[in-house]
Amino acid sequence: MTNLLCMVALCGFLLLGGNTPDTVVFILIIWILILCIGLFISYFSAKRRSDRLLGMAEELEERYLIPEVLEKPKRAEDQMYWQMLKMAERSMLEQVENGRRERNEYREYIEQWIHEIKTPITAIRLLCDNNRSDLTREIMGEVEKITQYTEQTLYYARSENTQNDYLIREIRLLDVIHDAVADNKYLLMQNQVVLELPREEIYICSDEKWLRFILDQLIVNAVKYRSEKPMIRFLTEDMGEYVTLSVQDNGIGIEAADLLRVFEKGFTGQNGRNVLHSTGLGLYLCRKLCDKLGIRIRIESAVREPSKEQRSGTKVTLTFYLNHLIHQVQD
Numbered sequence: 001m002t003n004l005l006c007m008v009a010l011c012g013f014l015l016l017g018g019n020t021p022d023t024v025v026f027i028l029i030i031w032i033l034i035l036c037i038g039l040f041i042s043y044f045s046a047k048r049r050s051d052r053l054l055g056m057a058e059e060l061e062e063r064y065l066i067p068e069v070l071e072k073p074k075r076a077e078d079q080m081y082w083q084m085l086k087m088a089e090r091s092m093l094e095q096v097e098n099g100r101r102e103r104n105e106y107r108e109y110i111e112q113w114i115h116e117i118k119t120p121i122t123a124i125r126l127l128c129d130n131n132r133s134d135l136t137r138e139i140m141g142e143v144e145k146i147t148q149y150t151e152q153t154l155y156y157a158r159s160e161n162t163q164n165d166y167l168i169r170e171i172r173l174l175d176v177i178h179d180a181v182a183d184n185k186y187l188l189m190q191n192q193v194v195l196e197l198p199r200e201e202i203y204i205c206s207d208e209k210w211l212r213f214i215l216d217q218l219i220v221n222a223v224k225y226r227s228e229k230p231m232i233r234f235l236t237e238d239m240g241e242y243v244t245l246s247v248q249d250n251g252i253g254i255e256a257a258d259l260l261r262v263f264e265k266g267f268t269g270q271n272g273r274n275v276l277h278s279t280g281l282g283l284y285l286c287r288k289l290c291d292k293l294g295i296r297i298r299i300e301s302a303v304r305e306p307s308k309e310q311r312s313g314t315k316v317t318l319t320f321y322l323n324h325l326i327h328q329v330q331d
Helices: 002-016 021-059 063-069 076-130 134-164 173-183 185-190 208-224 269-274 282-293 325-330
Strands: 169-172 194-196 203-206 231-238 242-249 295-302 313-321
Touching: 002 021, 063 076, 076 134, 134 185, 134 208, 134 282, 169 173, 169 208, 173 185, 173 208, 173 231, 173 242, 185 208, 203 208, 203 313, 208 231, 208 242, 208 282, 208 313, 282 295
Parallel strands: 194 231
Antiparallel strands: 169 203, 231 242, 242 313, 295 313
């Protein structure tokens, strides 16, 4: 608009000064050409600067730090907006820090509470061991459930910071399986679950405590969604470059529509609606811990159809890669 007004004023001045219309038109054409060239240069310069800033912003994990990558503008009006963005950034940083501190305090409280509750649980175990009877065996079964829930809560609280709480070393896979079975022995006995354990001497590289927790969750799920004559089969196989551990049951199985979502947080599916005390956290934590430990987890399941003579059940396979690294280091 400013350039247009200037053109009109210049035309009037030139015509009043005795210049010919051709001269005035020529001057206007030159003005317009120079103006267009300036506008094109300004546009492409601004676009290149905007693209560079957008690229830098996309690379940021915390988008509220965008003011840090912005250069301080020269125009007074732009500097006002820049200062407003800096104020918003400082406010967001304070909010993030407060949220992080509150989350850490809550996690520390949960961990402390779980450690405290383990004391009476251990006392109950000792009392039951010293007074063996049918009643105490039932109590021990319930104590195992309490232990499972507390351990699940503890591992959920620590799942965001597993790097501070795991130790990767060579472990005997059969020992971890036996320990997981021992953790749930009363649960297995109460439900008369038949076990099939492997005999192969296979070693892997992983964290024993976290892997034992994963197996605990798979065993509990197999019992929770059991059939009339429950059975759990543990299968191991050494493929050279990797080792597989499968936990297979003959339970009620998982519907095909639910199978793709079983690892989602809080998802219980059709089976969870039919069974009480289903939280939808067991397989979610298994998947999350497997991702942290570099273990591939895969699940297969089949539901028995009345018109077909097929077996139902679920099979969860854990794949451990590069288990030969320790042997290479030792050699």
